Amino acid sequence: MPELKIDALVFDVLGTLVDEPAGIRSGIQAFAPSLDDPGTERLIALWQQHIEREQRRILDGTRPFLPSDALDGEAARIVAEAAGVEDPAAVAALARSGRRLSPWPDTEAGLARLAGRFPLIGLSNASRTALLELNAHAGLRWHQALSAEDARTYKPDPAVYRLAVTVSARPPERLMMVAAHAWDLRAARNLGLRTAYVARPVGDPPLPSDRFDLYASDLADLADQLEGA
Numbered sequence: 001m002p003e004l005k006i007d008a009l010v011f012d013v014l015g016t017l018v019d020e021p022a023g024i025r026s027g028i029q030a031f032a033p034s035l036d037d038p039g040t041e042r043l044i045a046l047w048q049q050h051i052e053r054e055q056r057r058i059l060d061g062t063r064p065f066l067p068s069d070a071l072d073g074e075a076a077r078i079v080a081e082a083a084g085v086e087d088p089a090a091v092a093a094l095a096r097s098g099r100r101l102s103p104w105p106d107t108e109a110g111l112a113r114l115a116g117r118f119p120l121i122g123l124s125n126a127s128r129t130a131l132l133e134l135n136a137h138a139g140l141r142w143h144q145a146l147s148a149e150d151a152r153t154y155k156p157d158p159a160v161y162r163l164a165v166t167v168s169a170r171p172p173e174r175l176m177m178v179a180a181h182a183w184d185l186r187a188a189r190n191l192g193l194r195t196a197y198v199a200r201p202v203g204d205p206p207l208p209s210d211r212f213d214l215y216a217s218d219l220a221d222l223a224d225q226l227e228g229a
Contacts, residue, residue, distance in 0.1 A: 027097025110219020
């Protein structure tokens with residue numbers, strides 16, 4: 001393994017440290033308890049498709065920037081219409097389900113172990129407000145948590161990764177981006193950051209052509225590899 005000289009770790013949050021689909025699923029089940037499993041999964045897909053499409057439009061410049069709270073509100077209204085639910089309070093509660101996400105089983109201990117060696121920076125597409133509530137709900141502890149809202153765009157725009165570079169006051173190659181999404185790591189690598197892929201059931205697996213610095217099965221494995229490096 002090539003020698004790694006890392007001054008700080010930069011973590012994706014949604015999907016990497018918390019189970020985002022499960023949180024949305026719980027919100028939809030509370031919102032429309034009579035739905036069967038296929039119906040629930042169809043609504044989750046509607047939610048995710050809206051968020052992905054609108055973030056792409058913002059990245060393409062065809063829509064002005066809106067924080068994740070606003071996009072979640074739109075997704076909740078789309079899901080409510082598809083489910084035939086009209087209660088405004090229920091729709092508002094559903095929109096906040098993206099802030100009530102559970103951590104993966106290894107997240108808390110893994111972050112604590114890594115924090116003993118490195119400053120930890122969270123870097124999320126979640127808004128500042130959503131990130132605050134999400135961190136509190138999932139018990140995520142950072143030295144610094146950054147929202148893409150501060151760059152008024154979304155990952156994989158390079159401006160989001162530059163937030164971490166600026167805050168750390170380190171050259172990009174002394175930071176390591178940790179994510180379960182290969183697209184996220186590709187964008188960070190293009191800016192010069194080192195990269196570590198962590199496997200998650202809901203992530204975006206690497207392609208055979210991807211070349212990341214580390215590949216880990218979980219955060220404990222990542223910590224082991226970094227200690228070895």
